[in-house]
Amino acid sequence: MDKDSTRLQAPSGWAIQHKCKTKFFRRLAVFAALALSLASLNHLSLSFNEEEATPAHIATAISRCQYLAREPGPPSDFHQRTSSDRYEVGTKATLIINAKIWTGEHNGTEVIDGGILMDKGVIVAIGRINPGLIQSYKDLVITDVHGSWVTPGIVDMHSHLGDASSPELAGAIDDNSEKGPIEAWLRSLDGLNTHDDSYPLSISGGVTTSLVLPGSANAIAGQGFAIKLRKTAEHSPTSMLLEPPYTVNSSFPDYSITPRWRQLKQACGMSHSNFNNTRMDNLWSMREAYDKARTIKEEQDAYCSAVLNGQHQGLGKFPDDLKWEMLVDVLRGRVKVQTHCYEAVDLDALVRLSNEFKFPLAAVHHASEAYLVPELLKKAYGQAPGVALFATNSRYKREAYRSSEFAPRILAENGISVAMKSDHPVLNSRYLLYEAQQAHFYGMPTNLALASVISTPARLLGLDHRVGYAKEGELQADLLYVVVWDSHPLSLGATPMQVYIDGISQLKSPHVISKPQEFQKVPEVPNFDKEAATVVEYEGLPPLQQRKSVSGLVLFRGVKTFFLRGEGSVREVSMTQDDISGVVVVNNGAIFCSGPMADCSSSFSESDAEIIDLKGGSIFPGLVSFGSPLGTSEIEAEDSTNDGNVNDPLTAKVPSIIGGDEALIRAVDGLQFGTRDALLAYRAGVTLGITAPSHNGFYAGLSTAFSLSAPHKLHPGAVAQDVAGLHVAVRHFDNGPSVSTQIATLRRLLLHPVGGESGYWFKEVTKGNVPLVIEAHSADIIATLVRLKMEVEEAKGRTIKLTITGASEAHILAKELGEAGVGVILSPVRPFPTLWEDRRILPGPPLSQQSSVSKLVTNNVTVGIGVVEIWEARNARFDLAWASLEAGGEIEISKQEAIALASTNIEKLVLGYTRPTLSTELVVTEGGDLFDLSSKVVAVINPSQHAVEFL
Ligand SMILES: *[C@@H]1O[C@H](CO)[C@@H](O)[C@H](O)[C@H]1NC(C)=O
Ligand SMILES: *[C@@H]1O[C@H](CO)[C@@H](O)[C@H](O)[C@H]1NC(C)=O
Ligand SMILES: *[C@@H]1O[C@H](CO)[C@@H](O)[C@H](O)[C@H]1NC(C)=O
Numbered sequence: 027m028d029k030d031s032t033r034l035q036a037p038s039g040w041a042i043q044h045k046c047k048t049k050f051f052r053r054l055a056v057f058a059a060l061a062l063s064l065a066s067l068n069h070l071s072l073s074f075n076e077e078e079a080t081p082a083h084i085a086t087a088i089s090r091c092q093y094l095a096r097e098p099g100p101p102s103d104f105h106q107r108t109s110s111d112r113y114e115v116g117t118k119a120t121l122i123i124n125a126k127i128w129t130g131e132h133n134g135t136e137v138i139d140g141g142i143l144m145d146k147g148v149i150v151a152i153g154r155i156n157p158g159l160i161q162s163y164k165d166l167v168i169t170d171v172h173g174s175w176v177t178p179g180i181v182d183m184h185s186h187l188g189d190a191s192s193p194e195l196a197g198a199i200d201d202n203s204e205k206g207p208i209e210a211w212l213r214s215l216d217g218l219n220t221h222d223d224s225y226p227l228s229i230s231g232g233v234t235t236s237l238v239l240p241g242s243a244n245a246i247a248g249q250g251f252a253i254k255l256r257k258t259a260e261h262s263p264t265s266m267l268l269e270p271p272y273t274v275n276s277s278f279p280d281y282s283i284t285p286r287w288r289q290l291k292q293a294c295g296m297s298h299s300n301f302n303n304t305r306m307d308n309l310w311s312m313r314e315a316y317d318k319a320r321t322i323k324e325e326q327d328a329y330c331s332a333v334l335n336g337q338h339q340g341l342g343k344f345p346d347d348l349k350w351e352m353l354v355d356v357l358r359g360r361v362k363v364q365t366h367c368y369e370a371v372d373l374d375a376l377v378r379l380s381n382e383f384k385f386p387l388a389a390v391h392h393a394s395e396a397y398l399v400p401e402l403l404k405k406a407y408g409q410a411p412g413v414a415l416f417a418t419n420s421r422y423k424r425e426a427y428r429s430s431e432f433a434p435r436i437l438a439e440n441g442i443s444v445a446m447k448s449d450h451p452v453l454n455s456r457y458l459l460y461e462a463q464q465a466h467f468y469g470m471p472t473n474l475a476l477a478s479v480i481s482t483p484a485r486l487l488g489l490d491h492r493v494g495y496a497k498e499g500e501l502q503a504d505l506l507y508v509v510v511w512d513s514h515p516l517s518l519g520a521t522p523m524q525v526y527i528d529g530i531s532q533l534k535s536p537h538v539i540s541k542p543q544e545f546q547k548v549p550e551v552p553n554f555d556k557e558a559a560t561v562v563e564y565e566g567l568p569p570l571q572q573r574k575s576v577s578g579l580v581l582f583r584g585v586k587t588f589f590l591r592g593e594g595s596v597r598e599v600s601m602t603q604d605d606i607s608g609v610v611v612v613n614n615g616a617i618f619c620s621g622p623m624a625d626c627s628s629s630f631s632e633s634d635a636e637i638i639d640l641k642g643g644s645i646f647p648g649l650v651s652f653g654s655p656l657g658t659s660e661i662e663a664e665d666s667t668n669d670g671n672v673n674d675p676l677t678a679k680v681p682s683i684i685g686g687d688e689a690l691i692r693a694v695d696g697l698q699f700g701t702r703d704a705l706l707a708y709r710a711g712v713t714l715g716i717t718a719p720s721h722n723g724f725y726a727g728l729s730t731a732f733s734l735s736a737p738h739k740l741h742p743g744a745v746a747q748d749v750a751g752l753h754v755a756v757r758h759f760d761n762g763p764s765v766s767t768q769i770a771t772l773r774r775l776l777l778h779p780v781g782g783e784s785g786y787w788f789k790e791v792t793k794g795n796v797p798l799v800i801e802a803h804s805a806d807i808i809a810t811l812v813r814l815k816m817e818v819e820e821a822k823g824r825t826i827k828l829t830i831t832g833a834s835e836a837h838i839l840a841k842e843l844g845e846a847g848v849g850v851i852l853s854p855v856r857p858f859p860t861l862w863e864d865r866r867i868l869p870g871p872p873l874s875q876q877s878s879v880s881k882l883v884t885n886n887v888t889v890g891i892g893v894v895e896i897w898e899a900r901n902a903r904f905d906l907a908w909a910s911l912e913a914g915g916e917i918e919i920s921k922q923e924a925i926a927l928a929s930t931n932i933e934k935l936v937l938g939y940t941r942p943t944l945s946t947e948l949v950v951t952e953g954g955d956l957f958d959l960s961s962k963v964v965a966v967i968n969p970s971q972h973a974v975e976f977l
């Protein structure tokens with residue numbers, strides 16, 4: 027169908043309306059309007075005024091028409107105000123002194139030493155503050171932050187907080203309508219749950235502002251709203267809004283006011299399976315919608331041109347339609363258009379759409395291939411959109427397969443604005459700053475990395491007059507979203523000591539960990555220039571294979587620290603006094619000598635060796651990844667790349683050909699080697715994966731331990747252990763068997779094993795030979811499992827090895843688990859109340875003194891740290907360093923103990939023993955140890971390959 031011909035009818039139809047004067051013609055007009063509506067123009071609220079337009083009507087029409095041309099933004103007197111519209115009466119004026127204030131100004135490079143004076147919800151002064159001004163306050167709260175970093179609050183420009191609320195209950199996911207692909211009239215505000223458990227958690231991570239967007243299941247999903255996360259006196263969703271557009275409570279707002287920015291959520295690509303839409307269908311649905319909006323806009327423009335030219339004869343009603351007014355506003359450039367759009371194919375279509383209908387794009391979100399097409403982005407209408415990204419959350423679907431950790435820096439180098447975002451609860455926005463820390467680690471400049479979660483998103487949202495900046499000398503800016511940090515915000519684990527929203531402190535009695543002085547500086551980071559160039563050259567899929575050492579003999583010098591496995595744990599081997607002159611000599615993949623050069627030099631000839639200077643680097647045992655389908659899955663959303671789920675005998679009959687109830691599946695049979703997540707994890711110091719069969723119910727099967735670097739299963743050392751633990755899950759499954767049914771099943775399998783594979787392995791469990799590894803989150807379920815363990819042990823007279831994974835609520839039973847000898851793998855390691863069964867988390871600093879890790883460790887529980895999704899495997903080094911930092915308050919987790927959390931402890935808990943020192947890999951870092959953001963993994967000493975592998 028030719029849309030243009032339809033569109034062209036509208037103005038002439040409208041003209042008819044204007045000319046009609048008599049009843050006859052009015053009827054004719056009604057008929058014409060009917061005909062027009064049949065021609066799919068039913069969006070026009072046509073009405074007819076036979077009288078001469080009254081002066082009031084004309085005046086309204088004129089102001090409305092003038093209003094259409096007005097650009098949104100702060101009114102001209104905005105910065106003169108002395109009180110914020112968000113000010114809560116009774117909030118005391120507060121002065122923060124001795125702060126190191128990152129202001130966001132000067133491209134994110136400005137830092138001011140001094141104070142911040144906040145009153146009535148606005149910043150009154152910043153920097154060196156006039157003592158007279160200070161003395162004029164009677165009741166001033168003064169906080170000395172002793173040189174700590176202070177920044178404006180974190181702005182999350184892509185969140186579903188409140189709309190996809192936690193814990194997830196029926197009706198909690200309120201962010202996707204399934205009524206149709208175009209839903210520009212819907213508002214995320216209408217689903218905003220004020221009781222989401224995430225609010226205090228995200229505030230405790232320094233997030234003060236979130237743009238709550240509708241989901242991505244529609245081509246145009248609706249309107250987003252920026253909220254402040256603090257509780258308000260009114261307790262309502264509306265009172266949480268930050269500068270709500272006036273349309274929020276008025277179909278036709280006061281035309282004398284400067285409009286405010288609105289936010290629209292769109293989505294390209296393949297998120298629209300609800301409507302069986304292909305990419306082509308999706309784009310057409312958008313074009314059709316914008317064409318409708320364009321028709322209305324042209325009607326309005328014609329109307330206004332008449333109004334403003336004094337042609338008031340028979341002035342009718344302003345042509346408008348509540349359903350389409352949002353998209354008309356988009357076409358008027360009065361909306362920040364936020365588009366979920368991943369691949370080059372989608373970005374290209376979006377850029378064409380913006381040019382066809384002439385509207386600017388504020389940002390493209392997820393945009394995994396944006397870094398491959400920066401020049402395309404610059405062709406968008408009006409301006410290049412910003413790009414809102416995750417740091418390392420990648421490869422979960424085809425659209426994200428070519429994502430790169432180097433995308434933020436590459437885009438920045440191309441002059442594109444980059445924001446990091448959470449997509450909360452996809453990532454817990456409490457840790458949005460971690461996304462910026464990773465972007466910085468992989469090469470984004472310091473100023474832009476910090477800006478990427480504070481000032482850049484504020485600017486992309488059109489809210490930079492409210493949030494994201496602290497402007498020196500500019501009095502009374504409304505910038506009261508301030509965070510005081512315990513360390514430089516780009517250092518790993520940086521945690522707020524206090525968060526102010528609207529001048530109100532948000533943390534009641536924060537638990538602050540004192541961090542070493544070096545954490546107050548901008549962390550040094552490795553050089554990844556070569557890797558970043560390669561990723562572009564290979565369009566996101568650079569080769570990840572390692573290179574074997576040419577010579578059998580490799581000399582590492584400049585080794586600062588050296589950790590080895592030993593006695594089931596990890597120990598530090600002393601090197602030299604000066605920290606940098608230590609050497610480690612490796613011969614055919616085995617350590618041959620270590621210590622000062624003088625101790626080793628006599629035993630080999632340097633000229634035979636490949637010599638690598640680690641510049642204060644480190645050698646430590648390879649890490650172990652557990653918890654995700656690493657090695658049995660490549661792209662989570664693509665069945666054709668995955669092993670698939672096992673049959674669950676509790677929910678359906680298992681085919682008798684595999685043994686019916688006696689079947690037990692081995693993950694080793696579904697292993698895939700050389701998956702990108704495995705190779706990327708290998709390059710980040712993780713050498714072994716332990717993976718259970720994928721499952722979506724009670725039954726899993728036997729896990730396996732495998733090398734992350736082996737090219738295939740027949741390669742020497744590819745499978746480290748065929749069968750590791752026996753895995754089940756006891757959970758509150760949707761429509762699944764009851765928890766008590768699952769426990770009864772487990773009791774029967776342990777006390778009265780069936781035959782076949784299942785019987786054999788359950789007997790191995792009750793003999794204490796094989797660990798029983800149970801995913802459980804609720805403290806009640808975990809307690810029941812501890813009782814079951816005792817019951818079985820009493821009946822069988824043997825101790826069984828029980829490991830709980832997931833374990834969100836395990837901290838509640840820390841003492842009992844320690845006494846019962848039950849180990850725990852925390853996955854995720856930083857907890858989140860995803861479901862009811864994990865809502866009672868121990869959040870850790872600043873909300874609680876202890877973290878789950880420290881609470882369990884202090885109670886003598888063997889703790890491992892695991893992951894949930896395969897892309898997370900590569901981040902094990904950050905996870906363990908962070909866990910040890912977080913424990914810093916109550917107990918010390920030494921570097922050795924921290925490495926054990928992600929290596930030997932996991933082996934103990936799932937394999938049942940720790941692998942022998944001589945046959946396990948050692949990882950080599952340059953420029954620091956794996957706890958330092960300055961270090962990079964450069965090699966693996968691999969005994970099974972009799973070689974050093976360079977990465
Ligand atoms: C902002 O900072 C980046 C990175 O440090 C730099 O490349 C860019 O030129 C700066 N932009 C301006 C306008 O100063
Ligand atoms: C409508 O919203 C505006 C802007 O937030 C606000 O000033 C006004 O008080 C609201 N009116 C009502 C009736 O809620
Ligand atoms: C999508 O297609 C499937 C299979 O043809 C069909 O069962 C389903 O009803 C369709 N859904 C919609 C929303 O059209």
Ligand SMILES: *[C@@H]1O[C@H](CO)[C@@H](O)[C@H](O)[C@H]1NC(C)=O
Nearest residue numbers: 841844845883884885886887
């Ligand atoms: C943990 O073990 C140590 C050494 O075995 C013991 O001294 C301590 O009391 C135990 N702590 C708890 C909480 O059981």
